[in-house]
Amino acid sequence: MRLTIKNLQNKTIYISEKNTILQSLGENAIDWMQACGAKGRCTTCKMIVSQGNEYLTDYTEAEKKFMAQKRLLTQERLACQVKPKKLQNNCEIIVQVPKIYQLPHILYND
Ligand code: FES
Numbered sequence: 001m002r003l004t005i006k007n008l009q010n011k012t013i014y015i016s017e018k019n020t021i022l023q024s025l026g027e028n029a030i031d032w033m034q035a036c037g038a039k040g041r042c043t044t045c046k047m048i049v050s051q052g053n054e055y056l057t058d059y060t061e062a063e064k065k066f067m068a069q070k071r072l073l074t075q076e077r078l079a080c081q082v083k084p085k086k087l088q089n090n091c092e093i094i095v096q097v098p099k100i101y102q103l104p105h106i107l108y109n110d
Helices: 021-027 061-068
Strands: 002-005 011-014 046-051 076-078 092-096
Touching (some): 011 021
Antiparallel strands (some): 002 011, 046 076
């Protein structure tokens, strides 16, 4: 399955259901904000999913908690919590890095 980061020059990586999105980003040397160390406690790893949310695993308890607090919207997912579902090889997920969580040393195109 492919994951494209729209505001990172449409960078595309291949992701596996064995890893969280954050782990796959790390394996592809893409720096991504992660203030709580991928423990689902901060929302800084948030990604805006514009296509393919249905190919991702269900909302985790951490995501549901932040949704209840209005800190996470339906089309937003925590990269450290979510994985792609199995057997979705020809699918593409398109995400964006929210402006508030963009890293200063990376050039985003939005
Ligand atoms: S890194 Fe903190 S919630 Fe994902």
